[in-house]
Amino acid sequence: MAAIRAKRYKVAEYLIDQLGVNVNHTSDLFEFRINSQIPIREQIISCRDLAYSRGMMDLVDLIDITSDEVKPSVKRYLQRRLKVRLDQIHQAYLKRMKERSHRLTIQVQEKDKQVIEEDDLENDNEEPSSA
Structure with a gap:
C-alpha cells in the first residue's frame, strides 16, 4: 500500500506479481478535517x-x-x-534471474580462484623434508 500511496507503479507491480503480497489487505484510513462538522473521518x-x-x-x-x-x-x-504487460513483467523477471545467476557464477569462480591461489601459496611455502 505504501508503494501505491507514493504512486510507485513499478514497485507495486513487482511486489504484487513477484513477491505475492496480500492484495486483499485493508487498512484504516483516518482523515482529519478541522474546519468541518465531522472533524475525523474513518475509512477502511x-x-x-x-x-x-x-x-x-x-x-x-x-x-x-x-x-x-x-x-x-x-x-x-x-x-x-x-x-x-504481463509478458513484459515476466521478461523483466527472467532478466533479473539471469543477471543474478551470472553474478553468483562470477562470485563462485572468484572464490574458487582464491582457494587455488591459497593452495599454491601453501605449497610454495612448504619446506622440502630431508630424509
Whole structure:
C-alpha cells in the first residue's frame, strides 16, 4: 500500500506479481478535517480501492488477477487484456534471474580462484623434508 500511496507503479507491480503480497489487505484510513462538522473521518480502504482512487487502472487489473475474490472468468478476461504487460513483467523477471545467476557464477569462480591461489601459496611455502 505504501508503494501505491507514493504512486510507485513499478514497485507495486513487482511486489504484487513477484513477491505475492496480500492484495486483499485493508487498512484504516483516518482523515482529519478541522474546519468541518465531522472533524475525523474513518475509512477502511483496500489496496485495490487505493489504486483505483490514484488512477492506477493497470495496477487495479493486476490486483484483480491475483485476488481470490474475483471470478475465474473475469481473471481470464483480464489476463487476455493485459497479456502484453504481463509478458513484459515476466521478461523483466527472467532478466533479473539471469543477471543474478551470472553474478553468483562470477562470485563462485572468484572464490574458487582464491582457494587455488591459497593452495599454491601453501605449497610454495612448504619446506622440502630431508630424509
